Amino acid sequence: MNIHEYQAQELFTQFGVPCPAGKVASSRAAAEAAATELGGGKLVVKAQVHAGGRGKGTFKNGFQGGVHLGNSPTEIGEFAEKMIGQTLVTKQTGDEGKLVSKVMIGEAVSIEKEYYLAVLMDRESNSPVIVASTEGGMDIEEVAENTPEAIIREIVHPTLGLQAYNIRKLIKGLKFEKDQAKQFSKLIKSLYKLFIACDCSMVEINPMALTTDGQLICLDAKFGFDANALYRHPNIMAYRDLSEEDPREVEASKYDLNYIGLDGSIACLVNGAGLAMATMDIIKFSGGEPANFLDVGGGASEEQVTAAFNIIMGDPNVKGILVNIFGGIMDCEVIAKGIVEACKQTGLTLPLVVRLEGNNVVAGKEVLANSGLPIISADTLSEAAKKAVAAVNG
Amino acid sequence: MAILVDENTKLMVQGITGGFGGKHAGLSLDYGTQVVAGVTPGKGGLKFEHAVNDVPVFDTVEEAAKETGADATAIFVPPPFAADAILEAIDAKIPLICAITEGIPVMDMMKVKEALKGSSSRLIGPNCPGIVTPGHGENSHGGCRIGIAPGYIHKRGNVGVVSRSGTLTYEAVYQLTELGYGQSTCVGIGGDPINGTSHLDVLEMFNEDPETEAIIMIGEIGGNAEAEAARWAKENCKKPIAGFIAGATAPPGRTMGHAGAIVGGEEDTAEAKKAILRECGIAVADNPSEMAKALLEIWGK
Numbered sequence: 001m002n003i004h005e006y007q008a009q010e011l012f013t014q015f016g017v018p019c020p021a022g023k024v025a026s027s028r029a030a031a032e033a034a035a036t037e038l039g040g041g042k043l044v045v046k047a048q049v050h051a052g053g054r055g056k057g058t059f060k061n062g063f064q065g066g067v068h069l070g071n072s073p074t075e076i077g078e079f080a081e082k083m084i085g086q087t088l089v090t091k092q093t094g095d096e097g098k099l100v101s102k103v104m105i106g107e108a109v110s111i112e113k114e115y116y117l118a119v120l121m122d123r124e125s126n127s128p129v130i131v132a133s134t135e136g137g138m139d140i141e142e143v144a145e146n147t148p149e150a151i152i153r154e155i156v157h158p159t160l161g162l163q164a165y166n167i168r169k170l171i172k173g174l175k176f177e178k179d180q181a182k183q184f185s186k187l188i189k190s191l192y193k194l195f196i197a198c199d200c201s202m203v204e205i206n207p208m209a210l211t212t213d214g215q216l217i218c219l220d221a222k223f224g225f226d227a228n229a230l231y232r233h234p235n236i237m238a239y240r241d242l243s244e245e246d247p248r249e250v251e252a253s254k255y256d257l258n259y260i261g262l263d264g265s266i267a268c269l270v271n272g273a274g275l276a277m278a279t280m281d282i283i284k285f286s287g288g289e290p291a292n293f294l295d296v297g298g299g300a301s302e303e304q305v306t307a308a309f310n311i312i313m314g315d316p317n318v319k320g321i322l323v324n325i326f327g328g329i330m331d332c333e334v335i336a337k338g339i340v341e342a343c344k345q346t347g348l349t350l351p352l353v354v355r356l357e358g359n360n361v362v363a364g365k366e367v368l369a370n371s372g373l374p375i376i377s378a379d380t381l382s383e384a385a386k387k388a389v390a391a392v393n394g
Numbered sequence: 395m396a397i398l399v400d401e402n403t404k405l406m407v408q409g410i411t412g413g414f415g416g417k418h419a420g421l422s423l424d425y426g427t428q429v430v431a432g433v434t435p436g437k438g439g440l441k442f443e444h445a446v447n448d449v450p451v452f453d454t455v456e457e458a459a460k461e462t463g464a465d466a467t468a469i470f471v472p473p474p475f476a477a478d479a480i481l482e483a484i485d486a487k488i489p490l491i492c493a494i495t496e497g498i499p500v501m502d503m504m505k506v507k508e509a510l511k512g513s514s515s516r517l518i519g520p521n522c523p524g525i526v527t528p529g530h531g532e533n534s535h536g537g538c539r540i541g542i543a544p545g546y547i548h549k550r551g552n553v554g555v556v557s558r559s560g561t562l563t564y565e566a567v568y569q570l571t572e573l574g575y576g577q578s579t580c581v582g583i584g585g586d587p588i589n590g591t592s593h594l595d596v597l598e599m600f601n602e603d604p605e606t607e608a609i610i611m612i613g614e615i616g617g618n619a620e621a622e623a624a625r626w627a628k629e630n631c632k633k634p635i636a637g638f639i640a641g642a643t644a645p646p647g648r649t650m651g652h653a654g655a656i657v658g659g660e661e662d663t664a665e666a667k668k669a670i671l672r673e674c675g676i677a678v679a680d681n682p683s684e685m686a687k688a689l690l691e692i693w694g695k
Contacts, residue, residue, distance in 0.1 A: 121500055123587045123617045123654070126507045158504040199501055228473060228653060229499035258651045262643075273585060273651025274559020274614055277640035278682035281664070284643045285681055293644070295651040326561045326568070328544030329421070357568065359544060381565070382683035 001225050002050040003239045006104040008221040015194040018187060019218045022106035024048070031080030034105045035073035042108045044069055045079045047088050049098040050244040057090035059083065060097060066090070069108055076105055099243065109217060114207035115174060116140050117188075117218075119195040121202070121226075122155065128195065130154045130188070132170055136207035162192040183216040191218075198236060199229030248311050255307040257296055264289025265319040266388050267312040271300050271326060279324045282381055288389040291318045300325055302338035309346040320351040320392040322384055325358075332356045332364030340371040351376065351391035355384035395605040396527040396579040397554070397596075398490060398518070399466060399538040403527075406431040406464035406488070408471055408479045410442050410451060415470030418494075418542050420444040422468075425545040426529055426536040431458040433467075455479075455486040466490040468524065468540045476520065477502035484515045491590070492540045493520035500653075503588040510590060517590025521652065523560035523582035526567075534576075541582065543567075551576015553689065554600035556593055557612035558585050558652065562640060562682065566610050569686035575695075578606040585652025587616070593623035601631045608634045608693045610685055611676070615641030616654045616662050621670040628674035636677040636689035639664045 003011075006024040013019065023034035035043050047054055047066035054066035063082045070076040080103045089097035114137035122129040132152045135143045144151055152173035154166050167188055171181045187208075195203050202224035209219050230237050242250050252259030258273065262280075266288045270276035273295045280290035292312070296304050305323075312318055327335050339354060355378040356364045368375050376391060378384035405422065409415035410432025423429050423444050431450055432442045438453030452458035455467065467488045471479040476495040483491045484506075498520050510517055518525060524541015528534035528548035539545045547564060549571045557563040563582050570577060581596050583589055593611055600606040609631075613620035620639065627635055642664035644650045646657040657663050668678045677692035679685045 121504075121587070126504055126588050128504075159508045196501065199499055201500065226500045227649070228497045229501065231474065232499075260645070260648055260650065262645065270561075272559060272561025273655060274557070274562035274612070274640050275565060275682075277559075277614060277644060277650050277655065278562055278565070278638070280643040281640060281680075282682055290643055293648075293650055326564050328547070328561070328564050329542065358547070358564070380683050382681060 001227065001230070001240055002244065003223050004048045004050065004102070004241065005046060005220070006048060006102070007239045008223055009104070011194060011198065011223070012218060012221070015197070016190040017194060017218055018216060020107040020109055022104050024102050024104050025080060026084060026102045028077045028081040028084070031103060031105055032073040032077035035070070035076040038105060038107065040073055042069060042071055043076055044106050044108045045076050045083070046104045046106070047083045047100040048102040048104055049088055049093070049100055050241070051090050051092040051098055053090035053092050054088065057088045057093070060087040060089065066100070101243070109209060109219065110212040111209045112212045113210045115210070116143070116206050117191070117208045118202065118204040119192060119200070125155050127158045128156045128192070130156065130166070130170060132174055134174055140206065156192070161196070162189065179214065180210065180216060187216055187218070198233060199226045200224060201226050248314060252294070252307070252311055255304050257294060257304060257308055257311070259311060260293040261315065262290055262292055263317060264291045265317055265392050266322055267291040267294070267315065267318045267320070268322045268324065269294050269296060269305065269308050269312070270324045271296050275324065275326060279322065279381065282385040283322065283388065286385040286389045288385070288392060291315055300330065300335050300338065302341050305338050305342040306345050309342050309348055313346060313348070313350070318350065320353070320388050322388040323352065323354045324381060324384060325356050327356060327358035327361065327364070329359065331359055332361045333367055336364035336367035340367060340373060343371070343373050343375070353378055353384050353388040353391060355379070355381060395603050397599040397603050397606070398579060398581065399525055399527050399540060401426070401529060401536055401538060403466050403538045404428050404430045404462065404464045405538070405540055406433060406455070406458050406462070406467040408433045408455065408467055408469045408483065410434060410449065410470070411437050411440070412470055416442065418470065419449070421545065422539045423447050425539040426531065427539050430462040431464050433458050455482045455488065459486050459488060464488070466492065466540060469493040469495055469520070471495055473497035473499070477506050480506050480517060481509055484509050484513050487514045489515060490518070491515050492518045492522070492524050493590070494522060494524060494541050496521040498586070500588060503586065507588055507590070518581065519584040519589060521586045522584030523563060525579065525581050527579045528577055543580065543582070547571055548580065549576035551578065552605060552607040553577050554603065554606040554609045555580040555612070556596040556600070556609070557582055558614055558654070559612060559640065562612050562638070565682060566612060566685045569683070570610070573686050573690065575686065575690070578603060585614070585654050587654035592619050594619070594626050597623050597627055597631060601633060606633065608689055610689055611635055611637045612685070613637065613639045613667060614652065614655045615639070615644050615650065615664050616656045616658070618662060620667050624671045624674035624676055627676065634677070634689065634693040636679060636685060636692055637671045638679045638682055638685050639667045639671070640682070
């Protein structure tokens with residue numbers, strides 16, 4: 001789950017992580033009022049979408065740039081009016097772009113130097129790790145490649161938490177002295193506290209800026225949250241913006257289906273995440289392109305299969321469907337009946353290849369064969385993929 | 395022999411009174427596994443009844459172990475309480491803990507992982523299908539089944555199987571059994587980013603196990619556990635290994651069902667892992683239908 005910049009600023013403020021004062025607005029009038037409350041003067045107005053590259057983006061109404069500096073509340077209001085309700089296309093949004101329904105108005109910061117700072121969950125050490133660099137404001141992966149020595153990695157003990165020595169090492173690596181060292185010490189403590197308290201998987205600040213008046217401040221932040229822990233954070237759940245997500249994925253989640261849309265022509269419906277990935281792989285291996293990842297979990301009930309078919313049929317690229325179920329515990333006959341019913345309910349007309357294996361599979365295949373529906377049956381995963389590719393190409 | 399569990403293993407089920415835990419405790423009993431105790435806080439004194447079996451239910455893991463001699467536990471506790479259930483089993487010094495639960499928060503697992511250090515317990519999982527050491531009876535009856543795998547697809551034999559994914563493990567086991575090759579033990583280590591036992595840990599055990607003659611290792615995108623295991627195997631494992639890595643078509647940055655299955659950088663793509671496995675002498679199947687076939691080829695069967 002991603003969150004908006006203004007929501008990230010709310011979290012920072014709540015935990016005492018220094019960031020520019022900002023306000024969110026969803027109309028010109030509100031933007032002007034927010035600018036006035038922030039003291040007028042030089043302010044920045046930013047389109048709120050879950051995508052990077054906003055500054056260099058273009059609105060579909062022709063307006064250039066999703067980030068602008070304004071010198072008065074009126075000017076801020078004018079920019080806001082050109083952004084709100086319009087669709088912004090950036091290098092990360094794809095051609096369809098993203099609808100901007102809110103803008104954030106914030107203090108304009110005069111930057112002396114930019115740093116990179118992130119806290120992440122590290123798989124190798126099973127611990128949080130703090131990653132920092134004096135080379136902020138640019139693509140950190142490029143920095144890692146060209147000047148690996150400019151990147152500091154500090155592993156934090158998983159149960160003892162952030163220690164004074166961790167902070168000293170970071171301060172030395174970032175070459176902070178005196179007042180800035182003190183500021184950083186406070187900042188990283190607050191940031192680490194936020195990371196743990198909110199069950200984050202990642203908080204990436206790029207840049208953390210040193211202002212011309214000597215203040216350390218977090219400018220742009222990217223958050224990742226552990227989906228398994230969201231149940232204990234209703235405040236963060238409330239940040240979820242469904243309009244930013246793929247509507248097919250939103251629909252799938254209502255039925256406990258794990259769906260990820262891709263751009264191929266062969267849809268698949270599989271039980272189990274590993275087998276679902278393997279099914280996508282074998283479609284590709286057999287000369288086709290998968291249209292999605294879809295894990296129906298252990299059960300594959302009629303209701304789930306019906307919902308899955310409806311989502312799949314909503315994708316205009318899909319030319320055929322491959323169902324691959326390994327019915328270990330589930331009775332294949334029950335699964336087959338569910339598939340047949342789902343076909344009838346959804347009026348499925350696309351070629352459908354079904355590969356069933358496992359418990360009571362003979363009875364299951366009979367149900368499919370006697371259904372009167374043009375279901376193509378396959379015995380192995382390989383055969384199923386070949387038949388699906390042939391059906392789509394034929 | 396086999397690894398981790400055999401027909402003498404005495405199993406406890408934490409969460410036996412829940413629908414999912416109860417169903418699979420029953421299936422393990424049907425398979426011939428010694429399910430000797432259940433644990434559900436507040437339900438101590440009840441019996442879990444299944445066919446001719448009456449399994450006593452206890453309030454705590456400690457009591458259950460003391461009264462029944464259970465030496466392994468299966469965890470079917472819902473995600474918010476699962477880490478606590480694992481910690482309780484570690485505290486009670488249960489040698490083998492197998493956590494089936496999917497969806498345990500990473501921060502909770504981070505604490506569990508720390509508690510495992512220096513303890514007398516091994517954790518398998520979480521978010522895993524469990525462990526099966528097939529029995530010698532019909533449909534491999536009489537073996538030890540911990541977790542949720544379909545027991546009947548197995549056959550007692552000499553291939554060790556280790557995998558992050560449930561259904562993909564069943565697929566490999568099924569292929570082996572169909573071709574007439576049985577399994578020593580099948581271990582699902584789970585799809586989460588932090589788990590108790592790695593591919594490498596299981597390879598080490600298979601390498602030491604005289605009954606295991608060949609190994610199938612199934613992995614997926616995300617992390618470097620498969621690469622680490624392959625590099626170890628190149629130096630230390632004399633037994634033939636076949637592998638499969640799922641997720642060649644997964645888009646970067648997306649979590650593919652399993653919390654740990656995500657392409658984060660250039661190193662943890664399926665292609666990068668396959669290349670490392672191949673360099674280390676592992677026969678990698680590009681086609682998941684041919685995992686068993688790839689093993690038989692390198693095994694010279």
